[in-house]
Amino acid sequence: MNSTKPLSLPRYRWPGGVRTGVWFLLVALLCLPFADLDVSSLDPWREIGRMLQGVISPQLMDPVLVTEALLATLAFAFAGVALAVICGFLLALMFHNLLVRAICALIRSIHELFWALIFLQFFGLHPLTGLLAIAVPYCGIFARMYAEIFDQVATQPEKALPVGSGFFSALLYTRLPQAWPHLVSYTSYRLECGIRSSAILGFVGLPTLGYYLESSFSQGYYSEVAGLMILFYLLIATKKLWLRRWTLPLFLLGSPFFMGSGMPIIWGNVGRFFSQDIIPAPLRSGDASLHSLVDWAGTIVMDQALPGVWNTLLLSQIALVVTGLFALLFFPLINRYCFDTVGRIPGHIFLVVARSTPEYLLAYILLQLLGPSMLPAVIALAIHNGALIGYLTGRNSNEIRLRPDAPERRTDRYFYELLPRSYPAFLSFMLYRWEVIMRETAILGILGIQTIGFFVDSAIQEIRFDVALLLILIAAMMNILVDLLARRIQLHP
Amino acid sequence: MLRILIRGLFLMLLAGAVNAAPVFVFTAIPDQDETQLKQRFQKVADYLQQELKTEVRFIPVKSYAASITAFRNNQVQLAWFGGLSGVQARELVPGSRAVAQGVEDPEFKSFFIANTSTGISPSDHLPESLRGLTFTFGSKGSTSGRLMPEYNLREQFGIGPDELFSRVGFSGNHSRTIALVESGAYQVGALNYKVWETAVAEGKVDTSKVQVIWETPTYPDYQWSVRGDLDAVYGDGFTARLEKALLEMNDPELLNSFPRSGFIPASNDDFEPVRKVARQVGLLD
Known part of the structure; x- marks a missing residue:
């Protein structure tokens, strides 16, 4: 009854982690044309x-x-x-x-x-x-x-x-x-x-x-x-x-x-x-009705929350991918298979300085230099978070034991050995960081980039705390959703 | 550790309670370079302390809203507000009054400035060529750097600044507006004419790079506002003495730091035009 199975070539499947990375990359590329990245x-x-x-x-x-x-x-x-x-x-x-x-x-x-x-x-x-x-x-x-x-x-x-x-x-x-x-x-x-x-x-x-x-x-x-x-x-x-x-x-x-x-x-x-x-304005005034409340919330959502959320999403997805690229670029600086003890010192100093500088401060500095657009925010988020994840990935990669036949040349060793073997840890750090980057992106609005923080700041400057609170809650919901999504991807990459 | 923390909290609250002994505290909107503001208002604090025979403290804040909130929360009793922030603050504090303003304040104005690379030259109206340029206001809550320029732009072009310009920003204060338009980060900006004139007189502006292209019609702006409940805390007649002291500030050095040529009485009604404009622009309900 045994018949020979027809010979079939095994179909190559990309590992889940790589597919996740490619998806993020594609989303960021889609975001690019909509983002304002001028100097x-x-x-x-x-x-x-x-x-x-x-x-x-x-x-x-x-x-x-x-x-x-x-x-x-x-x-x-x-x-x-x-x-x-x-x-x-x-x-x-x-x-x-x-x-x-x-x-x-x-x-x-x-x-x-x-x-x-x-x-x-x-x-x-x-x-x-x-x-x-x-x-x-x-x-x-x-x-x-x-x-x-x-x-x-x-x-x-x-x-x-x-x-x-x-x-x-x-x-x-x-x-x-x-x-x-x-x-x-x-x-x-x-x-x-x-x-x-x-x-x-x-x-x-x-x-x-x-x-x-x-x-x-x-x-x-x-x-x-x-x-x-x-x-x-x-x-x-x-x-x-x-x-x-x-x-x-x-x-x-x-x-x-x-x-x-x-x-x-x-x-x-x-x-x-x-x-x-913090009681919505229509409820405070005399004519409290469901209709006026819906009107009030509708106007805020259309004029402030939606553009704010849109810009926050654009900016954070681009920043996330650039962060990832920076981290992959930075981590060999402190890897023991790439540099000797002395050679790693500059890398360590750079990573300490970059990850100790809050992104808010970096964005503030870069805004002064490059002028107002999303570009300074992307760079600021990517430098700070890239250095942090680069440091974590680098520390992790130092625990790798090279295979006996690992390539000798440093670039080969990076691309064929260190990168693939560090990638799962790197991806999991990134997924953890996703929500943080989103939260920081929202906050950078206070500096004038039109993410949701910009509208929160405007509402506070106009002494409209009901509006401010509604927008803060919307920002919070975004972060919670991203956090849930990140954990799902973490479990089923 | 919990006990330490509770004790710490308790001490902090206690410190707060001790501070509640009537020190007279005032603030001002952070509308220009902080060093200048600190020097100016430290002088005012010293002067008031001498005149009122009570401890007077100036507290600097980081935003217009923070000065309004401090006034509303009774954490400051007197404030140097702009036209808009004064209206906002007094609306929130029943019984509070505008008591004094600079001689120049009833007829204040804003300057529109442009980077010379735009090729826009000074004229008696806002030119059509502004369309599509980049533009910066000062602070979001500023009268001369936000409210009145926005109002004039809307009057002239019939559309909001977001539609008119390719990019609209908020520099934060008048000094920054000059710096940003001078560097070209923004092509056009609008600001308090006094800050511009002082900066030019002090040689802080490169006038080959940035120049005034239009000035707005006049409107009432800065004023000293006081809360209505001062006499109950600081003794009968305190508000009257405070008003007198503010109006009699005539030390040239002090006046120069504002810069104003003197102070004159003010009333809430003087700022009715500002309130109307703020309603129209949508900054007030």
């Missing part, structure tokens, strides 16, 4: 020249002010992250609850600058504004990551516990010890993000580094900017030296005292914000 500045070189002059002649402004700003930057970061760690940890324990998961998804999908703009409306320039602007979104992030870490620990030890051991014993004796190193390393990474976020909060008026960066920048005092930036890089690069187990309590205890005093809080303002300011 509109007539003479960018003059400004670049002035900036370079500033870089080679860095200057410290008033040392007292700078020290205060640095301390405030650290204070907001430490206190904000600490509060987020506590709340995030507690929420992580309840993460199986759908409501908790939804709340966490919502609060982390709203960017810390948006949170700051919201808190500013009723707390004003009070330390609480900065503290909560970091703590609230980070709490949502911690809850999710901690929950994922807890899910990955082995369950056998828990089963070995005596019958009747409670939830807390199980947590304390089995899950926590196993998860601990991962929790610590993730929290430490987040602290670095917190320092960056804290610095950026200065752009809306809190007394951190960004406050002085914005002032000096907008007035063209590039030497002062260079001085501040160098301090900031040193602060981040030396984190391992000053952040020790025994210094941590000092920072935490000290942080409440270095946030500046700001203006007093008046609690009546908080009530007013929630009971009046």
Whole structure:
């Protein structure tokens, strides 16, 4: 009964990861014709020249002010992250609850600058504004990551516990010890993000580094900017030296005292914000009807949300692909099969500087140089995120063991060995980063690029907080959708 | 760690409560270079402190909206607003009043400036050749850098700036508008005429690269606005003394830093034209 099977050539199928990458590439190429990528500045070189002059002649402004700003930057970061760690940890324990998961998804999908703009409306320039602007979104992030870490620990030890051991014993004796190193390393990474976020909060008026960066920048005092930036890089690069187990309590205890005093809080303002300011305008006025509410929302969606969402999508998809290309270009710089120990030093320095510079700040600088369009935003997002993913991919690629017959030439080794074997890890970093890039893209609107942040900022400038909140929620929904999509692709590439 | 944090929060709130002792705080819209603003308003703070015999503090903010919010939230009691921000702020704070304005403010105007590479020359109307160029306002909430220029553009061309120009931006403040049009990042811009004149007088503008091409009709602009509840906090007659002090600012150095030749009384009604225009343009409900 056995007949010979007709001989058929196996059909070649592209690995799923490669197909995913190609899809993203195609989408970005489709976006290109619609995106505004002009260099509109007539003479960018003059400004670049002035900036370079500033870089080679860095200057410290008033040392007292700078020290205060640095301390405030650290204070907001430490206190904000600490509060987020506590709340995030507690929420992580309840993460199986759908409501908790939804709340966490919502609060982390709203960017810390948006949170700051919201808190500013009723707390004003009070330390609480900065503290909560970091703590609230980070709490949502911690809850999710901690929950994922807890899910990955082995369950056998828990089963070995005596019958009747409670939830807390199980947590304390089995899950926590196993998860601990991962929790610590993730929290430490987040602290670095917190320092960056804290610095950026200065752009809306809190007394951190960004406050002085914005002032000096907008007035063209590039030497002062260079001085501040160098301090900031040193602060981040030396984190391992000053952040020790025994210094941590000092920072935490000290942080409440270095946030500046700001203006007093008046609690009546908080009530007013929630009971009046954010209530849609038609509901506040006399003729509250479903019709007027639909009209109101319809106008906002058509005139502001849709163009904002469209531009945010265009920009973030292009930025995502350029980020990926940059990361693939950058990661060999720190790969041990490409460069020797000394040769990797410049690469490491470049990647530290690029990933420590917040994209908001980079975009701000590039906008001054290249003029207003999406181009500076794409470059800024790609440099910062490309350096970050390049660093992660590079670290990952150092664990690869070359096959004995691996090519000798560096380019061959990269294309035939390192690239294919690093690609799955790279893709998964990128998918994680997708949502972050989208969130940052929205925020860059505050700088004048017409993503959804631009319309949020306009609404706030027009003292229309109902509109601002609606737009912020729309931006949040976008981020949540992208996050869901990214995880789906992650599971079934 | 929780206890530390709670203690920290408590201390912060306590610090807030202690600060609530009546220090008189004022702010101003960040309409031009911050260094200049800080110098100017520090002088004003010193002067007011001397006149009012109470501690006076100036708080700089980063946006027009932030100054309005601070005024509304009673975190500042006095503010140097533009025409539009004043109208917005007083609408939100019942009982608040415009009390003083610069001698020049009832007849304020905006300049339209253009990069010389556009070839547009000064004239007595907005030229047709503006169509399709790139254009920058100042801050989104500015009267002289946004509201009035937008109003005049709409009057002249019958369409909004988004349709008229190939690209519309917001530089953030008047000083940046000059810098951006001078560098060519934008071809045309509109700004506060006082900031332009001061910058030119101080030699900060390369007039071979950027020049004034049109000036708007006049309108009322900047003013000092106070909240209505000052006397209850700072004692009877405080508002009257404050008004008097503002009107009597006559130190030439102080006036020059604004720059205004003096201060005259103002009332809410003086800014009715601004409110009308803001409604028409859609910046006010």
